[in-house]
Amino acid sequence: MWKFLLPFAAFVALVVLFVFGLNPSRDIHALPSPLIGKPAPQFALTDVNDPAGVVSNSTLKGQVYVLNVWGTWCAECRVEHEALLAISQQHVVPIIGIDWSIDHGLGERDKAKQWLERLGNPYAQVAFDKEGRTIIDWGVFGAPETFLVDRDGKVIYKFISPMTQEVWEKEFLPRIAAAGKGV
Amino acid sequence: MSRVSFAGLLTFALAVPGFGGAFAEPPAAAALDAHGQLANPELQARFERIAKELRCLVCQNESIADSNADLARDLRRQVREMLIAGQSDDAIFKFMTDRYGEFVRFAPPLTPKTALIWGAPFVMLLLGGTIIYRVARQRSRMPLDE
Numbered sequence: 001m002w003k004f005l006l007p008f009a010a011f012v013a014l015v016v017l018f019v020f021g022l023n024p025s026r027d028i029h030a031l032p033s034p035l036i037g038k039p040a041p042q043f044a045l046t047d048v049n050d051p052a053g054v055v056s057n058s059t060l061k062g063q064v065y066v067l068n069v070w071g072t073w074c075a076e077c078r079v080e081h082e083a084l085l086a087i088s089q090q091h092v093v094p095i096i097g098i099d100w101s102i103d104h105g106l107g108e109r110d111k112a113k114q115w116l117e118r119l120g121n122p123y124a125q126v127a128f129d130k131e132g133r134t135i136i137d138w139g140v141f142g143a144p145e146t147f148l149v150d151r152d153g154k155v156i157y158k159f160i161s162p163m164t165q166e167v168w169e170k171e172f173l174p175r176i177a178a179a180g181k182g183v
Numbered sequence: 184m185s186r187v188s189f190a191g192l193l194t195f196a197l198a199v200p201g202f203g204g205a206f207a208e209p210p211a212a213a214a215l216d217a218h219g220q221l222a223n224p225e226l227q228a229r230f231e232r233i234a235k236e237l238r239c240l241v242c243q244n245e246s247i248a249d250s251n252a253d254l255a256r257d258l259r260r261q262v263r264e265m266l267i268a269g270q271s272d273d274a275i276f277k278f279m280t281d282r283y284g285e286f287v288r289f290a291p292p293l294t295p296k297t298a299l300i301w302g303a304p305f306v307m308l309l310l311g312g313t314i315i316y317r318v319a320r321q322r323s324r325m326p327l328d329e
Contacts, residue, residue: 006272031240031283031284031286032284033284034280034281034282034283034284035282089253102253102254103253132253132254133257133259136254136282137263137282138281138282139242139283139284141241141254141283142240142241158243158328180320
């Protein structure tokens with residue numbers, strides 16, 4: 001009895017392991033963010049369009065907002081740009097951009113300005129992360145990454161990959177509605 | 184010692200245009216030697232150990248010590264700055280896991296959630312050992328063919 005049951009149990013255990021482990025729809029690079037449910041990291045950076053201006057999320061208290069990390073060096077950010085523009089035109093919540101300068105400022109600001117002029121600006125405000133410190137505080141490891149912050153200033157969702165209309169409707173809008181901002 | 188290397192770095196920075204902006208990591212500059220290493224050998228040793236223990240999330244099988252990714256470079260800068268500021272290894276690891284999760288550590292600390300990872304090799308060893316023991320004992324009891 002043991003002789004048959006034990007290998008069979010081992011076989012079943014392996015099948016279960018493989019079904020979960022090798023599931024092609026599971027993105028092995030998607031990591032859960034430890035920031036979910038925690039207060040959004042504070043930042044005060046210069047404005048991409050105005051080196052003398054300040055963009056800070058401390059002015060957004062009591063407001064639901066989307067935070068999108070991008071860079072002109074990031075091909076996938078170009079892919080999501082049209083979707084971001086369309087979403088911004090729905091005026092549901094403000095989209096705050098963080099332009100991640102991987103080269104620590106050498107030219108990224110000008111490129112970002114040109115990008116927004118040429119392709120349109122979906123952002124209510126765009127902060128310039130010259131030294132890549134703010135994105136570390138947000139646990140960002142690639143671009144684009146998009147966060148949703150609620151009225152209490154808590155991070156409630158993070159999406160890694162280019163934003164699409166579908167993701168916006170399926171993942172963001174219900175959470176925004178639940179966070180008390182009517183659609 | 185650090186005064187001498189700082190002076191050297193400063194001379195180099197003034198002599199080579201663009202050096203200061205492109206390569207020096209400004210707040211840490213005074214504590215770095217001309218090769219970008221921490222001037223204090225004790226801190227440099229700690230830096231190397233910590234950087235090897237932190238995963239580069241862009242290229243997940245490399246540590247931030249080995250990776251050329253821009254993010255790895257910035258995380259190395261972060262580790263150096265925290266070391267210079269006198270922070271403990273635990274504080275540095277906590278800074279990283281608070282932002283990136285336990286996954287940034289190649290060897291996560293033993294907690295109920297990671298018990299399976301740490302315990303599995305011993306369970307396997309015990310299981311395998313038991314099977315070999317039982318099979319061997321059974322065979323030694325069998326009569327020889329010839």
